[in-house]
Amino acid sequence: MRNVYGTVNTVFHFTGYILIILGALLLIPLIPAVIYGEQSEGPATFLAFVIPAALSLGAGLLMKKLFHEGKIYTLRAMLICGAGWTICSAVGALPFVIGIGSGYLDAYFETMSGFTTTGITMYTGLDLMPRSILFWRSLTQLLGGLGILSFFLIIAFKGSGAHKLYGAESHKIEMNRPVPGFFNTVKILWGIYLGFTAAIFLSLWAAGMSAFDGLCHAFTALSTGGYSPHDASIEFYRINGYGNYKLIEYITIVGMMMGGINFLVHYKVLTGSIRSLYDNIEMKYFWAIVGGFVLIITAERYLKIHPAGPATEGSIWVTLEENFRIVLFQVTSLLTTTGFGTRDIASPYFGQVARVLFLTLMFIGGCVGSTGGGFKVLRVAILSKLFGREMFRLQTPAGSINKVIIDGSPIDIEELQRVASLFFCWIVLILTGGLVTAFLSEHGSFASLSGMFSAVGNIGPCYIPVSELNKLNPVIKIVYIFGMLAGRLELLPAIMLINLRAWKN
DSSP states (O other), rough: HHHHHHHHHHHHHHHHHHHHHHHHHHHTTTTHHTTTGGGOOOTTHHHHHHHHHHHHHHHHHHHHHOOOOOOOOHHHHHHHHHHHHHHHHHHTTTHHHHHHHOOOHHHHHHHHHHTTOOOOOSSGGGGSSHHHHHHHHHHHHHHHHOHHHHHHHHOOOOOOOOHHHHHHSSSSSSSOOOSSSSHHHHHHHHHHHHHHHHHHHHHHHHHHOHHHHHHHHHHHHHTOOOOSTTGHHHGGHHHOOTTTTTHHHHHHHHHHHHHHSOOOHHHHHHHTGHHHHHTTTTHHHHHHHHHHHHHHHHHHIIIIIISSSSSOOOHHHHHHHHHHHHHHHHHHHHTTTTOOSSTTTTTTTHHHHHHHHHHHHHHOOOOSSSSSOOOOOOHHHHHHHHHHHHHHHHTTTTTSSOOETTTTOOOOHHHHHHHHHHHHHHHHHHHHHHHHHHHHHOOOOHHHHHHHHHHTTTTTOOOSSSSHTTTTTTHHHHHHHHHHHHHHSHHHHHHTOOOOOGGGO
């Protein structure tokens, strides 16, 4: 029983720290509220952030006082991680309830989707929402991109066990650090993250977006979250006749790719090693997937759907550029699990081959060490190498050396086991969510599976129309919420959170 109290004390003590920081962050959206004069429309907007901020700060201080700090080991770190994300989403949902009168379950779904950078939204009519609410949606994704706990670590926590907290939240695979020292590593990653976000903002602003739109999209492009202040997402700028809409789309493509690439690669590029963009197996697979899928989907469009694209100038080169850009945008958006769109993936613009490949992209996801979700490109590479090894073993003597080699180094059997078990759990989660959706809705099997694909892969788009998502059965929404959390934290912290035995260790 002493272990139970010790674990509960440790988990909620550190969760209290996180809530204190969240309380301060909840006040930031008051800045756009003042800039855009939302105070003149009544006190609802201010109360939407002041009340949750006060509750978060008060609860955090109380928890920090009532529960005492204990030793952080791996299992406790996972529980802190799961509890932190769950409770932050619970408090972060309140601005939607108070500010726009949303039901609490939908608000919790929206916030969990934001923090996990999934991007599935319960809301339509975004163009008419208060700017402060839209800013908060985008800010949740900025915070979730590199992780709530990593932000907490760099702001407030300097004690022992920090690396275990970071490991519980980050991708469960061996990774090198850019520099010696854990806190130096986290600072460098956040420096790159915020620097790239600023660069994307300035580029979008220069291309014709408003400062507000540019900031919101910069927050959600690099974090690969995909929330937009417009129902039409990035397509809004083409529909509304922005002269530079093509440039906006290309800038967004670059921003999404930056988010989907391992930040260690970014560090190496920034320190002079341009070759890092293509000299390891994960990056080779990343570029091959982007190029191959764009080629296949574009070919289907020309061969099976219609050779004419949306361009009206009549030039085949204009039409080719238009189709290439639209397909590249969607492939990048899904592979990096961002979820922005310039065309609905369920629209007639895309054929059946494209729709199957889109589900494949949802599963693969971004690179390890990126802000992208999904199973990860590196793990796909490892599984393909594992299959190749099995083929090799059938053709060689039993005693021959046949390890799985990645970038010149053998992969430990423990790592192979982790990849295989994670793959199995992914399939089980997706199948479970698909079955629940099919049982409790009128959506077909393909759409039902795509919904859980989107949730577990932290992607956003699926084959269930946005207008239908908020009408889903509450049980489906709860399953998707768990799927989003499990996908972002790579299963173990989310599963440990509901495992009573874990709280006794």
